[in-house]
Amino acid sequence: MDPESVCFMAREIIILCRLDHPNVMKLEGLITSRASGSLYLIFEYMKHDLEGLLAAPEVKFTEAQIKCYMQQLLRGLNHCHSHGVLHRDIKGSNLLIDCNGNLKIGDFGLATFFHPNQKQPLTSRVVTLWYRPPELLLGSANYGVAVDLWSSGCILTELFAGKPIMPGRTEVEQLHKIFKLCGSPSEEYWKQSKLPHATIFKPQHPCKHCVIETFKDFPASALVLLEVLLP
Template sequence: MGCVFVKQGVSVTPAVDHSVDSERNSSITNKNKKKKKDSGESVGLSWSEVGESGRTSLNGGNESLSFRLGNLSKYVEGEQAAAGWPAWLSAVASEAIHGWVPLRSDAFEKLDKIGQGTYSSVFRAKEIETGKIVALKKVRFDNFEPESVRFMAREIMILRRLDHPNIIKLESLITSRLSCSIYLVFEYMEHDVTGLLSKPEINFTESQIKCYMKQLLSGLEHCHSRGVMHRDIKGSNLLVNNEGILKVADFGLANFCNSGSKQPLTSRVVTLWYRPPELLLGSTDYGPSVDIWSVGCVFGEFLVGKPILKGRTEVVIPIFSKC
């Protein structure tokens, strides 16, 4: 259970310690990976080979290897086309969709629009067959440029890699061979932290704040232990359901940790009010610690009820901002 709130008051139940479950899930995942490797089931490049722009690269290799990989790539694309994936997607993002079958758009009924971003729109929808409520994230592309598609594919790969009670779950994808769009299907969550903090009738107790922070840190620990930086932790990306369970969402800016790679990262990530000093100063070599700064900002926001480092530009954000 999570931090439950009701209309007349707020009650808290202890947050579940998922550390044992995480270790067990990690063990199962490792066994599955080994099984796939032994059976030849694994196709494509490793997760860590996806760069900042979404590009993949092979170190070393030779012409013979390139030829074999080329033939394998064509086989995989043909297999994915038969499964119903559009060619523009499988051509540049085959690993992201490997092993999945797309759902049809007419399997869902859109109910209302619940979110809008720079590159996406989010809808509350109902699965017609089961009546289950889900969230549909429609991704927009820049004329289907390969870089734009790879960027989206990285988010899918990251979401498929993560499996934790405090991480939003990607359930499936909606598209077709003739489709010019793609929807990500997520479990539906009723609230986000920013929305809850904006309601005067809701006052979080210290126990509730501790409960939510524990869930946030537990979800982030899972991300970081799997080499993933979220890079946009803020109240509106922290979703909460009516049972008080918090889940980290929106991995559109997430990336894999550098882990010794010389490829520079962009410093233009993390929403300004939650951006750590190293990114404000333009660093292109950083790690998961950027998420921890943002967590501190969220913690302060829980305590005072509003963002603690508000500012219009990078210059006025640090320390000098007043609560």
Template sequence: MDSCPEFGKDPRIIKTFLYQILRGIAYCHSHRVLHRDLKPQNLLIDPRTNALKLADFGLARAFGIPVRTFTHEVVTLWYRAPEILLGSRHYSTPVDVWSVGCIFAEMVNQRPLFPGDSEIDELFKIFRILGTPNEDTWPGVTSLPDFKSAFPKWPAKNLATVVPNLESAGIDLLSKMLCMDPSKRITARSALEHEYLKDIGFV
């Protein structure tokens, strides 16, 4: 996807790509596989047909119920879910949905949403936009290994001001994909049914 810089100028193509990413991830999740390293570099696009394929399953892992304990060091920093950044070793499919949300915003803005240069910088870039989480917004967050009570307390911004070129239905879907509490984050399958993707047409 890195080699297709023009696609962000056409909202229909963004919608088509997002649908294909979500469909691929929903398929993985239905077969109990986490990708865990979703980023633009791992999305292969055929410029003739706009067909998209997920690539590089090097970090992929099978998962079961209950969620398994996985390594901390997964997902390129800019697309890494906050539960991983905060040290959770028990995570599941929501980490992939978070990554897709970051890619979605990047397709629209034509630049990364959370371009952190360290784990703490990444967290703070997320907090500055989505607000610093607390027990009200994310029950259990203060018990995660790397959560600090001294974290700055940033208020959440309106996502429509952060991704200004995205229509209201897209903002709604993005907000559900970038929900900090993974237990409340939309699933890939539910995202496919969202209003934003109702008029999907391949271009």
């Protein structure tokens, strides 16, 4: 029960108490242990997570299933965002699924409150690397709901492709994978950018946007959504 852990858990509990939606994991209760000084959060039981299902060789999602999961994910995120909450770690292992195909967003350990006009800087050291948007990789401390939507775009491509689309090993490699798929910023952007890592991560050669060409076998409706989520 060190002070830092208590602070993080208190924030997570407050956030979970603010949210109430069918596609967000609901906090059912708390259990404390005086002997070990531990605090446990109690949630309903969900048999699967999206990452585990994608890793199973026998599982192949249909277009209808993918649409259903994405609709539930975006509905859950819309509820979070409309209540001033950024999740900041959307990935397959945090998207829980029951035996009836219901999806719920879980693990709000990195979540935070936000306001569109807030001046207080946020940490860029959030979101698991493969799902982290370029502005965070470049060190931005001023961001909003777009960080969760970028991660959702990565999930959408993963559902159709059956595997992560940008599995970078380092932050530099991750950003260059993003540039190769979504295109790199203009020369003018690099000159004007004040982000901390802009000069470090600038690619040697400019890259073109090629999301449509890369995923040309995806359904047309998925490509339209991808263009919004991975601009």
